[in-house]
């Protein structure tokens with residue numbers, strides 16, 4: 001009898017950190033379910049890595065239920081990566097819809113996917129949940145109120161889940177990246193304004209890239225089942241703290 005391959009779900013697999021993580025987990029031997037809204041991208045990725053594409057908006061309960069159906073009864077790893085920032089106005093000028101969207105994807109979406117896939121993760125006997133938080137979930141910065149509030153949410157949901165599942169065969173972990181230069185994150189945040197997006201990384205000679213985060217995630221989820229990396233904060237060397245970035 002052949003051993004069934006280990007399986008992983010990566011949400012937000014259509015770009016950036018999620019796509020790199022799907023590739024890293026496939027290279028580590030996982031069959032990866034690549035979930036995101038942009039079907040063409042996840043289909044191309046799934047074909048490249050021998051995985052399965054599942055179109056899924058994590059904020060939709062129906063779409064998440066369909067993802068759980070596609071995965072079936074057993075799952076080894078869930079990477080809740082879908083997320084993002086929208087806008088950068090100070091609280092005094094905040095856009096309520098942008099704030100709702102950030103809470104929806106970074107907190108409620110993460111909860112919905114976790115709730116739907118938890119039975120399959122437990123059924124594996126050694127499941128792992130890896131939530132992609134942010135250093136924005138540790139600090140505050142001007143203009144970041146909606147995103148920092150949402151990513152603080154990601155962090156406390158992770159902690160809550162770890163407490164609630166303390167006697168169950170599943171690990172609950174968070175990675176909190178600092179500045180990562182991905183193609184779309186800042187562009188989405190500033191509504192397609194390339195100049196503003198480029199300014200975020202201007203002069204940073206060696207920012208982190210998606211593959212650096214994917215490498216760390218792959219390491220975290222492939223530790224032995226009794227080893228829980230509660231949280232891992234990861235920044236480029238040039239970013240000593242959120243407000244202290246070395247630019248040349």
Ligand SMILES: NC(=O)c1ccc[n+]([C@@H]2O[C@H](COP(=O)([O-])OP(=O)(O)OC[C@H]3O[C@@H](n4cnc5c(N)ncnc54)[C@H](OP(=O)(O)O)[C@@H]3O)[C@@H](O)[C@H]2O)c1
Nearest residue numbers: 012014015016017036037038057058082083134180182185
């Ligand atoms: N880049 C950074 O500096 C940085 C730092 C710390 C943390 N992070 C976090 O890392 C994660 C990935 O960021 P990234 O830099 O790789 O950004 P990105 O390239 O913009 O990726 C975001 C991903 O989330 C997916 N997504 C967005 N809304 C979704 C929804 N409703 N349902 C399903 N998928 C959804 C997007 O795919 P579709 O549009 O196809 O659905 C995309 O694949 C996010 O959680 C972000 O907050 C990023």
